Amino acid sequence: MPRTTSLPAFLLLLLGLAAHVVTDxxxxxxxxxxxxxxxxxxxxxxxxxxxxxxxxxxxxxxxxxxxxxxxxxxxxxxxxxxxxxxxxxxxxxxxxxxxxxxxxxxxxxxxxxxxxxxxxxxxxxxxxxxxxxxxxxxxxxxxxxxxxxxxxxxxxxxPYEKKYLSDHILISALVIASTVILTVLGAVAWFLYKRNLDSGFTTAFSNVSQSSYDDDCVLVVAEENEYAAQFD
Incomplete structure (x- = not known):
């Protein structure tokens, strides 16, 4: 999961930018x-x-x-x-x-x-x-x-203009950070969902294959028993 490891550094960059801007x-x-x-x-x-x-x-x-x-x-x-x-x-x-x-x-x-x-x-x-x-x-x-x-x-x-600009940039930085966090969390959730879905499908396929193999074995054994009974 490389995206999650880069998230803290990205947030630190945004917070550092906001702190720099707020210093008016x-x-x-x-x-x-x-x-x-x-x-x-x-x-x-x-x-x-x-x-x-x-x-x-x-x-x-x-x-x-x-x-x-x-x-x-x-x-x-x-x-x-x-x-x-x-x-x-x-x-x-x-x-x-x-x-x-x-x-x-x-x-x-x-x-x-x-x-x-x-x-x-x-x-x-x-x-x-x-x-x-x-x-x-x-x-x-x-x-x-x-x-x-x-x-x-x-x-x-x-100055009001400078304070307003600082507040605006700070809010924008927080919005961007929130968007990135939600995007990453959504990607992680989707990845886990797909992994669990694929895992369940593989298990079900394995069970079906094993079941068919067992049925064939039973059928072959039954035919052999029937054939042997004709000569007894």
Whole structure:
């Protein structure tokens, strides 16, 4: 059965192609999670405003990081614990909008999640930025007027067209793999059926041949007995 031995290698090729396609980040230095790619720049820079920090990301087609659910916050925290060698607190891509009196993300995404440790309602939030504590994953409020940072968290969304193409190719690969598996299984089942059918036919033919031979022997013996009786 040579076809069945080549099947695992074929499936591995398809899965490898799918895994390669699904990697939609700009390069291998980025880390993908859900529909976004993340880059952790551990470069120390002098800054005059938070815009200098943001430029670290915008110049490479991304923006400062925004966090939208508990799973994403946990992913960032876990990644920082594995790879981060900077300070305990790092800037998030967030600012306080005095016109609307609320915090907003620089990338203009909606504020759907927060993880604040300090929630004083009467505090003055002018020139307030948000910091992520790399040990606990909690958010802290602090002054935006900082003179330097030792690292920047950048994030970019996977383009819809690229994600759609990746999903389409992945689905196509899985459909092809399923078709091959069903075809091989069908061939194996047909082979076994034909083998059993041929085996049964041969057995039946052998039985019929043996039965005819036995009948002829009985007939010959009977004729000999009859002939011998005529001379007795």
């Amino acid at each position: 980040c700009p390069s291998s230095t980025w880390i993908q999670f859900q529909d976004s790619c993340y880059l952790f720049l551990q470069e120390s820079i002098k800054v005059e405003s938070i815009e200098d920090v943001r430029n670290q990301c915008t110049t490479i087609g991304a923006d400062m990081i925004s966090i939208h659910n508990e799973q994403e916050n946990a992913f960032i925290l876990d990644t920082l614990k594995k790879h981060w060698k900077g300070p305990d607190d790092i800037l998030l891509g967030m600012f306080f909008d005095t016109d609307d009196a609320c915090f907003k993300w620089f990338d203009k995404s909606n504020m759907t999640f927060d993880n604040w440790t300090d929630e004083e309602d009467d505090e003055d939030l002018v020139d307030t930025c948000a910091f992520l504590h790399t040990k606990t994953g909690e958010w802290k409020k602090g002054n935006c007027e900082i003179s330097s940072v030792e690292g920047t968290l950048c994030k970019t969304a996977i």
